[in-house]
Amino acid sequence: VKEVTMLSTMHSATLTTVERWRGEDGQRSMVSIPQAVADYCRMMQGVDRHNQFSGAYTFDHKCVKWWQSLFFDMLNRCVVNAWVLHGIECDAKNCVHRLSQRSFVESLSDLLCGTF
Secondary structure (H helix, E strand, O other): OOOOOOOOOOOOOOEEEEEEEOOOOOOEEEEEEEHHHHHHHHHHHHHHHHHHHHHHOOOOOOOOOHHHHHHHHHHHHHHHHHHHHHHHHHHHHOOOOOOOHHHHHHHHHHHHHOOO
């Protein structure tokens, strides 16, 4: 159980029931959570996943200018978006060799750098 504090001008203190899975035995159970938390989980899922993927294989590069760090962050997000599109394309075509994020980043850097 994790204690979370949220402030919302849109929600009251009402509770809603959601279904959760327990990792140990895989059983489903119904849990009551505040409506603000339920709406946050429903609306922010894609953003949280993208941030999680973006943090996995970042371009750790020290930058002097502010725009350089912005450039590397945007480049990292473009690589994550390309990997997500690769996964969608593989699912649509029933590919057998879907690349992991690490394999995708490695093959992309090999293709971009060539023989340097």
